[in-house]
Amino acid sequence: MGKHIFVTFQYIIPQHFISKLIGKLANSKNPRLKNFLISYFLKFYEINMEEALEQDISKFDSFNAFFIRRLKPEKRSICKKEQSIVCPVDGEISQIGSIKENKVFQAKGRTFDLFKFLGGDENLCEEFQNGLFSTIYLSPKDYHRVHVPFSGTLRSMCYIPGKLFSVNHATVDSVDNLFDKNERLVTIFDTTNGPMAIILVGAMIVAGIHAVWYEKDFKGQRKIKKIHYPKSGAKSVTLQKGEELGHFELGSTVVICFPDGKMKWEKQLKSGSDVQMGQMLGTF
Numbered sequence: 001m002g003k004h005i006f007v008t009f010q011y012i013i014p015q016h017f018i019s020k021l022i023g024k025l026a027n028s029k030n031p032r033l034k035n036f037l038i039s040y041f042l043k044f045y046e047i048n049m050e051e052a053l054e055q056d057i058s059k060f061d062s063f064n065a066f067f068i069r070r071l072k073p074e075k076r077s078i079c080k081k082e083q084s085i086v087c088p089v090d091g092e093i094s095q096i097g098s099i100k101e102n103k104v105f106q107a108k109g110r111t112f113d114l115f116k117f118l119g120g121d122e123n124l125c126e127e128f129q130n131g132l133f134s135t136i137y138l139s140p141k142d143y144h145r146v147h148v149p150f151s152g153t154l155r156s157m158c159y160i161p162g163k164l165f166s167v168n169h170a171t172v173d174s175v176d177n178l179f180d181k182n183e184r185l186v187t188i189f190d191t192t193n194g195p196m197a198i199i200l201v202g203a204m205i206v207a208g209i210h211a212v213w214y215e216k217d218f219k220g221q222r223k224i225k226k227i228h229y230p231k232s233g234a235k236s237v238t239l240q241k242g243e244e245l246g247h248f249e250l251g252s253t254v255v256i257c258f259p260d261g262k263m264k265w266e267k268q269l270k271s272g273s274d275v276q277m278g279q280m281l282g283t284f
Contacts, residue, residue, distance in 0.1 A: 006170055015164040015204060022205045026063040026249065037063040045141035051075045064208075068144050068247045076143075078242035079280040085150050085263060086242060087136070087281050088198060089254050090143040093273045094135040094172065096265055099257065104133055107173045116180040117255075118197065119158045119224060124188065127195050130260040132282075135179075136275065137167060137253050145247045147277055149256055150284075152189030152196055154237035157211060158226040159218045160184050166204040167253045179255065185209045185218065187245065190231070193284040197257040198245060208249040213237045242278055 028034055038057045042049065049055045053070040060066040079086050095105050102125060103111040115125045138144060162183040165171050172178055183202035188195055200209050208217055218225070230236045239245060265282040275281070 006166075010165050010171065010175075010204070019164050019205055023064075023208065023249065026067065029062050031058075034060065034063050034066075038066045041066075041140070045139075047141055051143075064249045067250060070145070071143055076276060076278045078278040081280060081283070083193075083284040084241075084280045085258075085282045085284065086147075087275045087277055087279050088147050088149050088245070088256060089136055089138055089145075090276050091136040091138040091254070091274075093269060093271060093275055094137045094169075094253065095271055096134040096269055096273075097132070099128060099131050099133055102129060104135075104179075104255075106135075106178060110173070110176055110178075112177045112179045114257075116177070117184075117186075117199070119160050119186055119226065121158075128197060128257045128259055131258050132260075132263060132265065133255060133257045134265065134269075134281065135253060135255045137169075138248065140250070143277065144250075145277075146198070146200060146245045146254055147242050148189065148198065148239045148245050149241065149281065150189075150191050150193070150196060151241045152191040152239065153231055154213065154229045154239070155188045155190050155195070156186075156226060156228045157188075157214065158186040158224065159209075159221060160186065160224050161222055162202070164202055164204050167201060179253070183209070183218075185211065185246070187211070189239070194259050194262050197255075199255040199257075200246060200248065201253040201255065202248075203250075203252045205250045209246065209252075210249070211246040212244055 035057060051071050053072050097105055099114055102114040104114055106112050118124050163181045165175055165178055165182055179201055185200045187198045202209055263282050263284045
């Protein structure tokens with residue numbers, strides 16, 4: 001009953017207004033407010049600040065600065081195995097498996113459409129047809145910077161405005177085509193083993209999605225914005241395995257996709273598996 005009420009409530013409330021309001025609070029530089037928010041958050045989620053590069057909460061300019069805190073380099077090691085694909089984030093695997101007839105498994109009895117998810121690009125959809133995917137949920141307590149699973153050169157970036165449904169288990173289990181509906185940033189990289197898609201999905205209280213190569217904030221944009229990048233030259237973007245791609249301001253989900261026949265997931269990975277940034281998820 002409670003789950004049904006929570007999901008129904010999300011259809012009624014002004015999602016973007018609430019997200020914007022929470023974003024303002026999270027970006028507040030008022031020392032008393034931001035220190036209160038950080039202290040409460042630390043206790044409520046039992047966050048281990050021993051991993052953080054900066055452990056003094058008074059040194060963070062805002063709650064968001066704390067939320068996207070960097071970790072000590074030794075706390076996350078990047079798998080060095082040749083042709084390994086590493087986890088882009090800390091989180092929990094929501095789903096992992098194969099893309100079947102352009103349908104991606106969301107939850108029991110529910111899928112979402114790959115064509116719509118990638119922004120309605122038919123040629124791009126064909127590249128990942130019958131490929132492999134993994135959906136990773138970042139809870140509020142997790143490290144929220146996103147890294148590239150494998151070295152590659154950025155081909156395109158597409159911001160798709162949309163709804164801001166929560167991406168927790170209750171909502172994912174209940175809302176049809178959830179990831180096709182929510183705001184998201186689709187990034188496509190070309191690697192030595194073919195294309196790789198990394199999609200950052202927004203959610204109810206996500207105050208922003210940011211990419212390291214793009215200085216502007218996507219929040220508030222109402223139209224699809226797609227940018228193509230050159231393979232080489234001053235404006236090209238190449239990231240090595242494990243390098244930072246971007247970050248979320250507050251929690252959400254990352255989806256990664258690979259073409260058919262190009263790679264395989266580690267056998268022990270399944271829905272519910274806890275993962276850390278840098279660990280091996282699969283190999284080419």
